[in-house]
Amino acid sequence: MATTRTATTQWKGALLDGSGTVSLDTSGVGSFEVTWPSRSEEANGKTSPEELIAAAHSSCFSMALSHGLAQAGTPPQAVETKADVTFQPGQGITGIVISVKAHVPGITAEDFQAAAENAKANCPVSKALAGTTITLNAELLG
Secondary structure, rough: OOOOOOOEEEOOOOOOOOEEEEEEEEOOOOOEEEEEEHOOOOOOOOOOOOOOOHHHHHHHHHHHHHHHHHOOOOOOEEEEEEEEEEEEEOOOOEEEEEEEEEOOOOOOHHHHHHHHHOOOHHOOHHHHHOOOEEEEEEEEEE
């Protein structure tokens, strides 16, 4: 069954001096302020489209990696994924770096790397962001 998730942004003013609020409508977990300075300079307690993309990508990657590892008979004890989305004013999103650390009993470093590469290539958010360079750093912990 397909699902649809919804977020809404209310924006007032021009780009450089305006501001907005993005609400996570489906979950109802919150509304977050957005401004051009929070996107192109310091966050200062506000979010940006890139931070929201980073949240989507890190959670999707973690799910895909956990699923792939479990299907291979080596379910993870823990997976921590960080996504760094770089935005360059005038150019847009110039790259994403996925950094993952995981505790996976009974797996070799090579098999873990292969599973991480597979998750990077096949998680739905990675596929949606295929026009962007995505770099992976994978670390198998203890």
